[in-house]
Amino acid sequence: MCGLELKRGIRRRNMHGTGKDLGHFSEKVPPQALSQARKVAAALAKTQKVLVLGHVGADGDVAGSSLGLAQALRELGKKVTVYNEAPYPETFHWLAGGKSVKHELGPRVRFDATVSVDAADPARLGKHFPDPERRGTFIWVDHHRIDPPPGDINYIDLTAAAVGEQIAQILRAMKHPLSKKVAECLYVSLMTDTGTFRYANTSVRAFNLAGELVKSGVNPWDMTEKVLESQAPQRMLLLQRIMPSLFLSGCGRYGSFYVRQIDQKAVGAKLEHVHGLVNHIRATKGVEVAAIFVENDAGIKVSFRSKGHVSCQPILKKLGGNGHRNAGSIVLKGSKKQVVAQVYQALELAMPQRT
Template identity: 30%
Template structure:
């Protein structure tokens, strides 16, 4: 785990070889593309916007380009319009900065643009990262990519404004499950303490992200909870959202963020699984895993071509729901029985 040392400028991370290389590339380049994974959430959005602010402070040109639209509950963020869903890139891009993304394919449609860019910086904290960049900074023990972007600000001696502090705070808040997950460290709390001193109102942030739901969102959650199943002597809990559920409740996939955590909260459950049917493609399911104790769901997700963290991972699987469920639950059982 990264540590702090005392300084007249406050608490600053120890430098690493990768960080110095990233700073060198940023300083000598002019035009950047910033992107992240599909299914945008707090860390991907917060780290991208904070990176955009950093490049702006350094006088660089940039575009933030993501495959998916920004979920409604993050649209309160300042400068959220920087995140573009459709981009006509006319200027030559010198460097692409890919944040919070374990592999290139997870960028979705943006992958085609990335293939045309000569240099890629990969900044991530997933244990499953495939080291696909020309320059790779992967720290599997940090809470979030927001925590890593904070380190870049410190190394470059750039002021963290209230706006940037909000972006970084949201990155860390959401990826630590409101500081409940095992990836929350003393360093995480040190950083958050500094960010709060910039004038962030935690109550307002929490209300916007977690308590800004539509009646359709609540009805969708109700369906998920009422149909939830517990199997394998209470060790596995799973739930599902089908395409028809989105239609009936007039909701979108972003409404399902954190649904998997309800299954994990059940006493005795070691692995929680959430199946979400793709709203556009028949026979395609997005599967989220959460675990407690030493159950490594990254191994399960990786078996199906996905990945993530030891206690939080995901994958995409083709097939009928009956077949996908059978394959996934069998693999979870095998992992628990090891």
């Protein structure tokens, strides 16, 4: 086995190799994506009552793109509801509309259009996602692949660094100028999904949009301070408690944290305080894929993050789930020992051999 806990500073090597480079995105928006953005703009122009939602457990891309689109549509005089089954992390409450996100939708409420952002899968839209009769025109906006696309209108751009980039394109098509409030939302989407412009998805287009957002009034340091430099004490206390669970495989190519419910309760940690802790593992030299095990009432949620050379997709498929190349999660049933062993086996099989 390629597994060894950090006990005596010992590491064993094996023949794991690196994967392929992710490549670079084009500076230009693909023609098909431009056409799709114009169709979304035309559809939204005809609406008055709009629902905007993203995947449950909003990250920066969901929060930024949802709130940015909602704010722009409100500036155009439309009535907009932003929904997410789970509360937005406090980190995003300061954004325009961040404190007015709905967590329930009445069974009789109807919309002219429903816009899904960054969901990847309709199953992630939450239990109050309206049925077809009540949601109006269903607009699917995403930078993840899905086949077949589920919307009445689908705007999918796999080259977009974040969905916030796509929202900006829709607003250009609507000829709606970026206000400071909208720009701040889209900047949060862009900065979080590119890892503050460090990840492999960071493109010329991402930098160009960032410049446009700054021209619209965004202060980059203000964004950094509010999103990254204002961590809740619970997050730091939780990190302290889970450090003894730190695991690095013998090959050094994967590692993990384990978060017990007792530790979450001891420091008053919420789900938002767990989000991102896995990146401490991924940031370790030599680690290609990081995992974090989080106990909850449904089982043990396992989240994966990759540097991009080793895909998370086959790992999640082996475990019975779905995911993307660089990220994904699944809830597994069983004891801690069983789940950890199952995950490490899947990670081991995913590590390519050197040629």
